[in-house]
Amino acid sequence: xxxxxxxxxxxxxxxxxxxxxxxxxxxxxxxxxxxxxxxxxxxxxxxxxxxxxxxxxxxxxxxxxxxxxxxxxxxxxxxxxxxxxxxxxxxxxxxxxxxxxxxxxxxxxxxxxxxxxxxxxxxxxxxxxxxxxxxxxxxxxxxxxxxxxxxxxxxxxxxxxxxxxxxxxxxxxxxxxxxxxxxxxxxxxxxxxxxxxxxxxxxxxxxxxxxxxxxxxxxxxxxxxxxxxxxxxxxx
Amino acid sequence: xxxxxxxxxxxxxxxxxxxxxxxxxxxxxxxxxxxxxxxxxxxxxxxxxxxxxxxxxxxxxxxxxxxxxxxxxxxxxxxxxxxxxxxxxxxxxxxxxxxxxxxxxxxxxxxxxxxxxxxxxxxxxxxxxxxxxxxxxxxxxxxxxxxxxxxxxxxxxxxxxxxxxxxxxxxxxxxxxxxxxxxxxxxxxxxxxxxxxxxxxxxxxxxxxxxxxxxxxxxxxxxxxxxxxxxxxxxxxxxxxxxxxxxxxxxxxxxxxxxxxxxxxxxxxxxxxxxxxxxxxxxxxxxxxxxxxxxxxxxxxxxxxxxxxxxxxx
Numbered sequence: 080x081x082x083x084x085x086x087x088x089x090x091x092x093x094x095x096x097x098x099x100x101x102x103x104x105x106x107x108x109x110x111x112x113x114x115x116x117x118x119x120x121x122x123x124x125x126x127x128x129x130x131x132x133x134x135x136x137x138x139x140x141x142x143x144x145x146x147x148x149x150x151x152x153x154x155x156x157x158x159x160x161x162x163x164x165x166x167x168x169x170x171x172x173x174x175x176x177x178x179x180x181x182x183x184x185x186x187x188x189x190x191x192x193x194x195x196x197x198x199x200x201x202x203x204x205x206x207x208x209x210x211x212x213x214x215x216x217x218x219x220x221x222x223x224x225x226x227x228x229x230x231x232x233x234x235x236x237x238x239x240x241x242x243x244x245x246x247x248x249x250x251x252x253x254x255x256x257x258x259x260x261x262x263x264x265x266x267x268x269x270x271x272x273x274x275x276x277x278x279x280x281x282x283x284x285x286x287x288x289x290x291x292x293x294x295x296x297x298x299x300x301x302x303x304x305x306x307x308x309x310x311x312x313x314x315x
Numbered sequence: 316x317x318x319x320x321x322x323x324x325x326x327x328x329x330x331x332x333x334x335x336x337x338x339x340x341x342x343x344x345x346x347x348x349x350x351x352x353x354x355x356x357x358x359x360x361x362x363x364x365x366x367x368x369x370x371x372x373x374x375x376x377x378x379x380x381x382x383x384x385x386x387x388x389x390x391x392x393x394x395x396x397x398x399x400x401x402x403x404x405x406x407x408x409x410x411x412x413x414x415x416x417x418x419x420x421x422x423x424x425x426x427x428x429x430x431x432x433x434x435x436x437x438x439x440x441x442x443x444x445x446x447x448x449x450x451x452x453x454x455x456x457x458x459x460x461x462x463x464x465x466x467x468x469x470x471x472x473x474x475x476x477x478x479x480x481x482x483x484x485x486x487x488x489x490x491x492x493x494x495x496x497x498x499x500x501x502x503x504x505x506x507x508x509x510x511x512x513x514x515x516x517x518x519x520x521x522x523x524x525x526x527x528x529x530x531x532x533x534x535x536x537x538x539x540x541x542x543x544x545x546x547x548x549x550x551x552x553x554x555x556x557x558x559x560x561x562x563x564x565x566x567x568x569x570x571x572x573x574x575x576x577x578x579x580x581x582x583x584x585x586x587x588x589x590x591x592x593x594x595x596x597x598x599x600x601x602x603x604x605x606x607x608x609x610x611x612x613x614x615x616x617x618x619x620x621x622x623x624x625x626x627x628x629x
Contacts, residue, residue, distance in 0.1 A: 085415040089401075096403045157399035161460065164363040164395075165416045166388040312366055 082167040086175025087182075090149070094183050099148070103141055104187050110137045115194050125202035127194065127212055128282045134191075134216075135278055138223060139252055143244025145183055146227025147237045149176045150309070155235040169309045177224060177302060184220040188213075208284030215281025218294035219274060223248055225301035232308040248274075316341045316468065316498050317362065322371035323522075324357050331357040333522035334371070339468075344494040346513030346530075347502040348617065354522040355502035356396055359472050362500070363393040375468065389418070392461030392497075396472040398453050402446030406437060406456055409445060410463055417464035431459040435489065451482035458489065469493060471501040475508060487512055506617055518617065542609045543580040543589065549601030551576035557595045563588050575604065 094100040114133040122129055153159040162172060198204040227244040234240050255273020258266035270276045277290040317339040324332040332354040339345050347355045361368045362375070364384040372379060378386040401409060410428045419427055432438055435455040440448060445456065454474065461469055474490060475483045491512050493499065503509060509516050510530045518526040518533075526533060547554055551571045558567055558578070563586030570577040582588050589608060596603055 082416060085412065089404075089412050092408075093401070093403060156402075157395065157397065158401060160360075160365055160395040160399060161393065161413075162416075164365050164388055164391070164393045165413070166385045166418060167416055168385070 082171035083175040083178070086167070086172055087178045090176050090179030091182060093148075094145075094179065099144070100183055100186075103144055103183075104190070107137060107141055107187050108190055111188075111191055112194075115191075125198045125204040127191075127198070127204075127209060130194075131212055131216070131282050132279075135219070135252060135275070138216075138219070139248035140245050141187070142184060142220065142223035143227040143230070143241045143248065145180050145187075146224050146231050146244060147241040148231070149180060149228055150231040150305075151234050151237045151240045155237075163309075163312075170306050173228070173302060173306045173309055177228060177305075180224045180228070181221055184224060185217060188216055188220070205284060208282065211281045211284050211286050214286065215278055215290070218281075218291065219278055221298045222274065222294050222301075225298045225305070226251070228305050229301050229308070232305050316376060317500065318374045319358075319362070320372050320374075322358070322361060322373055323369050324354075324361060324366070325369040330522050332361070332368070335519065335522070335524050336371075337517055337524065337527060339498060339500050341498055342494075343514045344490070344499045344501065344512055346509040346516045347500065347519060348504065348506070348509050348516050349502075349519040350504055353519045355519065356472055357522075358519075359393070359470050359500070359502060363391055363470055364388055389464070390466055391468045391470055392464065392466040394457050394461045394469070394471045394474060396476065398457035400445045400453060400456060402444070404445055405442055406445060406448075407432075407441050409456065410459055413460045414463045419464050427463055427465065431462045434462065434492075435459040436485070450477050451479070451485075454478060454482070454486060455489075458486075462493070467498060469497045469499045469501075471499065473502055473504075475503065475505065483508075541582050541587075543578075543582065543592065544605070544607045544609070545578040545580065545592070545596075545603065546605040547576050547578065547596055547601045547603055548574055549576070549596070549599065554578075554596055554599050554601050557599050558592060561588055561591050561595060562586075 111130070111134055114137075115127075115130040118129040118133070119125075150159075153162060163169070195204070195209055226247055227240070230244045230247065231237075231240040234243075251272070251274045253273070254269045255275030258269040258273070259276075271293075277293045280287050280290050319338070320336045322332055322335050323330060335354075335358065337345075347358065349355050357366075360366050362373055362380060364380050364387055367381050374380070375387045376390055378390070380387050404412070407428065410431065411424070414424050414428055432441055435458050437452060437455050437459060440452050440456075445453065448456065454477075458471075458474070461471070471490070475486050478486060487508065490499065490501065494512070501513070513530060516526075516528065516530050516533060517524055551569060554576065555567060555569050555578070558564065558580065563583050564580055565583055566581040568579045580588070580592070589606065593603065593606070
């Protein structure tokens with residue numbers, strides 16, 4: 080088994096050995112269920128589109144709670160030292176942790192499949208849009224987790240990691256939302272950097288390579304930076 | 316085995332390790348002795364590839380710690396100070412994880428882990444959650460982890476810190492046993508520990524090596540002799556003169572308290588002058604109220620060396 084796999088396995092176990100995974104999943108189900116039923120009541124449309132707009136907001140708050148412990152905890156308790164003196168590369172450690180958090184994120188959103196069953200039961204939803212929405216959700220999760228990890232890498236304090244992570248994700252959400260409908264290079268740049276626009280196309284049932292590239296490249300860049308930060312103890 | 320040359324590590328403007336060179340030979344137990352903040356942990360962190368040196372080189376079995384760090388890490392088992400462990404894991408799960416991380420082949424893994432558990436005597440807590448373990452057990456779990464990939468070299472940073480006297484004895488015994496198969500570099504600021512388990516000692520202070528030898532040679536070199544403390548009733552001046560005539564006495568300091576005088580006598584190495592001192596005082600009509608011999612311990616040597624260094628710098 081590769082080092083990344085070993086790290087991944089330990090991190091997943093750590094999530095489910097502590098209450099954190101269960102708490103996050105429960106909180107997410109409460110809020111996503113609430114928004115689903117409210118939006119269904121208002122719009123009377125068998126679609127996930129409207130409730131998913133709120134879901135992004137909930138995810139901006141919950142994902143940093145998933146990622147806050149990833150590196151901050153190891154920094155604080157000193158377990159970074161035995162970890163990094165084992166024959167593993169910095170990338171393997173960072174990527175294994177990233178994959179574990181991403182897996183937990185996907186487990187967290189999985190119960191929303193129940194809403195689809197409900198939609199199928201009461202009407203005939205647009206399956207294409209549902210599939211693309213989930214692809215979008217998963218890709219967005221990757222980005223959110225890289226943002227959270229970046230914050231977790233620079234601090235020893237998990238609370239600080241969570242709060243700054245939440246603020247960063249909300250800023251990413253807001254700069255896209257706030258510049259909607261405005262013209263000019265500044266607004267279009269902000270819209271491009273912000274997560275909202277890219278996410279919205281997925282919920283409409285459109286798979287645009289530009290959006291896929293946006294999520295992939297942004298996440299990859301952040302993971303690269305995290306690896307550099309972990310490495311930085313070597314040149315500090 | 317390990318060859319360190321002109322190693323230095325600078326933090327901002329302070330040198331934590333300042334141009335040290337030493338070698339660790341195959342099969343020996345080398346003690347790194349020094350007060351807190353002397354640079355022991357920094358040296359070990361450089362050797363275990365946790366951080367690089369500012370300048371100088373460290374080579375382990377022909378591999379450079381910076382350039383071939385993954386190779387070096389495979390050869391070493393490192394027990395960091397205070398033994399950081401994951402509190403939510405069980406002991407056997409943790410060792411399983413560490414063995415996988417250190418690339419112990421699947422077929423050998425189970426056997427190796429069992430071996431380490433047995434060697435470190437942690438069978439009783441195998442299934443226990445690490446967070447609930449006592450300090451002594453944590454230390455031994457840490458040691459089991461350092462052994463799990465059967466490394467040639469063990470680097471142990473303060474392995475007995477924070478343990479009770481019984482646990483300290485057990486851990487020392489364990490290290491001695493391990494010394495038969497592994498090359499060990501350990502750090503400590505407890506002197507008897509070095510005298511008991513190390514074949515060779517390096518005393519470092521303020522990032523520099525101040526002495527390097529076997530514990531007994533070191534003691535001989537620096538000891539110079541014994542101290543005798545005396546308390547005598549009688550003619551102080553006369554007795555002092557009589558004592559000065561005795562062969563083997565290097566120096567007498569005399570505190571005159573009227574009728575009672577106190578002397579402190581330094582003798583040369585390998586001389587026992589107590590009987591001659593007794594008879595010469597009796598001859599001069601003195602009455603001995605107290606006579607006490609103190610052998611200089613490694614503790615005093617350590618103190619002498621490390622404080623001397625401070626005075627030089629100040």
